[in-house]
Amino acid sequence: MHCPFCKNEDTRVVDSRVADEGQAIRRRRSCSECGRRFTTVESAVLAVVKRNGVTEPFSREKVMLGVRRACQGRQVDEDSLRQLAQQVEDSVRASGSAEIPSNEVGLAILQPLRELDEVAYLRFASVYRSFESVEDFQREIDDLRALPSRAANAHATVGSAAEGVDRP
Numbered sequence: 209m210h211c212p213f214c215k216n217e218d219t220r221v222v223d224s225r226v227a228d229e230g231q232a233i234r235r236r237r238s239c240s241e242c243g244r245r246f247t248t249v250e251s252a253v254l255a256v257v258k259r260n261g262v263t264e265p266f267s268r269e270k271v272m273l274g275v276r277r278a279c280q281g282r283q284v285d286e287d288s289l290r291q292l293a294q295q296v297e298d299s300v301r302a303s304g305s306a307e308i309p310s311n312e313v314g315l316a317i318l319q320p321l322r323e324l325d326e327v328a329y330l331r332f333a334s335v336y337r338s339f340e341s342v343e344d345f346q347r348e349i350d351d352l353r354a355l356p357s358r359a360a361n362a363h364a365t366v367g368s369a370a371e372g373v374d375r376p
Contacts, residue, residue, distance in 0.1 A: 219240065221235050221236070222237060228251070235248045253306070254266040254297070254307075256307075256310050266300065266308070266313070268294065269293075271296050271313070271317060274317070275332065276289060279328040295320045296320065299316040314336045318332070318333060326352055329352075330349070
């Protein structure tokens, strides 16, 4: 690592700490030439390979932007979007690969989005899976009804618990 002050190549690590919830390492370094200290942050790069072959760094913000479009007009808050983007990043990083195809990122978005908001899920899936007809939508809706989301299950559980309460 070059010293940012004198450009000397000989620097040494003085201290290392975990940063960004374990996603990065913060290092304090000291220059052997000028004696000044500086901080570096290291993180593992996750690259996304697009359909056209172009590679770009994974971006949670880009995931949030795509999901935000699907959630337009729905009652989905920013914290939920951030949490979904983190889930997607964790999922694609768990593959263990330094490069991941963009379609795998899309697949990683589908399930958490389905659990967050089924209408937004249908919107996203219709673009991601290139729906071409009403039948494509109907097939997806039938699948949604066959396997209810966690949100629907939680709602059903709350409703059945309320029904079991004795009322005067």
